[in-house]
Amino acid sequence: MSLLIRSGRVIDPANNVDAVQDVLIEHGKISRLGRHLEAPADVEVVDAKGKIVCPGFIDMHVHLREPGQEYKETVATGTRAAAAGGFTAVCCMANTSPVNDNGAVTDYILAKAKVEGLVRVYPIGAVTRNLRGEELAELAELAESGCVAFSDDGRCVMNAGLYRRAMEYTLPFGAPIISHAEDSALSAGASINEGVVSTELGLPGQPAAAEDVMVARDILLAELTGAHVHIAHASTAGTVRLVRDAKARGIRVTAEVTPHHLVLTEDAVRSWDANTKMAPPLRTKRDVEALIEGLVDGTIDCIATDHAPHALSEKEGEFDRAAFGIVGLETAVAVVLDRLVRSGHLPLATLIARWSRDPARLLNLPGGTLSAGAPADVTVLDLDAETTVEPARFHSRSRNTPFGGWQLRGGPWMTVVGGTIARVAPR
C-alpha cells in the first residue's frame, strides 16, 4: 500500500521545510519528499494542490471515557472524532472508571485502540491510586504497559510531598508528569473565573491564583527533583509568566493551552450556557493575550484540546451543577486556524509545530515530522474550507461545545495514519 500526496505545500517545522512538494508514503512510513515524484505502481494518488501538508497532529490531552463512561465517549467514537478533526494521535487521560492506575487498564485501552481506534492512542497513567492523591499508582508498571506520561488530570495532587516522590520515582521512565494545576482550597465551590462576571452573575468564582500557586509549586518541585513537569491547560497570564521564567532558568517545565482558552473569555459565561463551564475556567482578555503571546514565543509548547465529552443531561441543567468540560477534537483545528492564524496572531508554521513536532518531542512519541523513515502520520489542511460548526454532526458521542453555529474558515482536509487515509463518513 503506497500513497502519493501530490503538489501540496509541505510545512514540516522539524526539518525547516516550507515548499510545494510531493510526499511519497510506502509501507506505513514516509518514503520521500520531492518535486514531481514518479508514482510507483499501485499507488493511490491524492491531489493536494492548494492544501497544506503537515506532520500528523497530536492531541496530547483528551478524555476518551473508556472504560466506564461509554455513554459519553468510547475509544471508537473518540478516535473517529480525532480523525475527523485532523488528529493522527491522541493521549487519553487516566480518569476513566476504573481509573487507569494499573497495567491492566492500560492494556484494556490499548487493546480497544488496536481493534477500534482510527488514530493512534497513547494512554496517560494516573499519578496516584484512584486519583485520590494519597498513595502512588503503580507507576513503573504503567510505564511498562505503554503509558507515555502520568497525570491525575481533573484533580490536582494537593500533597506536595507525595507529588515530589512521584516526580522522583518516574525519573527513569523519561515520561513527564502532567499537572492539573488548581489549588482546590482556592477553587472550592467555583464554577467560573473569579472576576467581574462572577460578581455580576453571582456564581462562585476561582481566582487565577488558584492555578498560579500550583504552577509555582510544581516548577519548584521540578527544580528540586529534576523531573519534567508539563502544565496542562494553562489558562492564566500568571502561568505564562511563571513558565517563561522557569524555562529561562533551565527548569524542565513545559505547558499546553486549549483552543477555548485562546479564543474565549469569561464574558461567554453571561449566556448561562453550561458549555462555557470547564476547568480551568475561561479567564479574561488579558489572560488570553498572554496565552497567545506565550504560544507564539514558545513558552507554551503545544495546543491540546482537553476534549471532555459529557452527555446532554450533564450539561443542560443548573449551571453550578453542570459537569466541567467541553469536547474539542472536531472544532480545534478550524477554530485556531480561523481565529488565530487567519487573524494574524499566530504564524501557520508555529501552529503546525505546536500541534506536531513539539508534543512529539515532549512525550518522546514517534512522529511529529515528515522525515524519511518516520511513521506516515500526515495531516492535510485546507485553509479555504468554510464550515459552520454543527454539533449534531459530530462523530464524538457528545455534543458539549460552545462553538455551535460558529462560521469558520480553514480546517482539516485529510488525516493519514500509518500510511492509511483515516476515512470518516460525513454525518
Added chain:
Amino acid sequence: MGWTRKDLLSMRELDAGEITLLVDTAASLQEIASRDIKKVPALRGKTVVNLFYESSTRTRTSFEIAGKWLSADVINFSASGSSTTKGESFIDTAKNIAAMSPDVVVVRHSSAGAADLLARELPCSIVNAGDGAHEHPTQALLDLLTIREKKGHFDGLHVAIVGDIAHSRVARSDIHGMRKLGMTVTVAGPPTLIPPFVQELGAKVSYRLEDAIGDVDVIMMLRLQQERMTAGLIPSLREYARFWGLTLDKLARHARPDVLIMHPGPVNRGIELAPEVADGPYSVILDQVSRGVAVRMGVLLLLAGHKGGDGA
C-alpha cells in the same frame, strides 16, 4: 410605554422606563390591600405556579397572596416531598409543569441562572424569585417602591447596603435598580464579604460601617448567614455583630436623623440589626413586606397581560 418582555429575570436587563413602569403599576395596586374584599378579577382564568426549590416563607406567601388577590389560580410546588426527591432533574420537572399550561411560573432556586434557564426552555412567563447569589428583582422593586413612598423620589438619593454583599442576590438587584434610577449606592462590609470588581456594577465600596452610614438616605442591612463563619470569611458572629451590627448608638452618632432602615429579611436580631433598630422609628422593614405584595401583583399583571391577559 408598555411592557414587552415575556419574563422578569433580573434588574440588570431592565431600563429605567421599565423599572418605573413596574413600580408605578405596583403603586396603583396597593390600595387593594386596604379593601374590605381583597379581590379583583384581573387574572381570572390565569394560572400561576410557584416553583420553589429553596425554602422561603415571605416571598412564596407574597406571590401567592398577590396571585389570589388578582383572582389567578395559584399552585405551590416546593422541592421537598415531590418528584425532585425521586431524582427528577430541575429541567424535567419544569417541563412537566409547563406541559400543564401555566401562564406564569415563579421560580426560586439556589442555583444562579436557574430562572434564565427556565425562560429559555419554557414557553410561559418566568418570574425570578431569587436565583442563587444572582438576582432577586421583585425584592429590588419592593425596595424601590418603599423608598419612593417614604422619600418621594429617587433621584440623588444615597443608599448604603451593608453586610454579605458577595452572597447576596438582593444586593445585586438593588445595585442595578438603584443605579438606573439615579441613586448612589455604597456597599459596605468586611473585605471577605465584598465581591471583586463590584465597582464595575456601579457601587462604591466602604470597609467601615461608621463611614458607610454617615451621609446616606437609606441603610439596607443584609442577613449574615452562619455558614460564612465556617467558610472562614469572618472570625465569629460576635465580632461581626460588634463591628457590623447596626445599633441605636451607632445610628445616633453617625447617621442622619431622617435615615430609613431597610432589611430584606429574615432578620438575625442581635447580629446585623439590634432589636431596638429593627423595631424602631427608622425601620421600614414591615412596609417593605406590605409593598412586596403590591409589587408581585404588578409583575404578574404585566407578564400575564403581555400574553394577552385582560388587564387591570
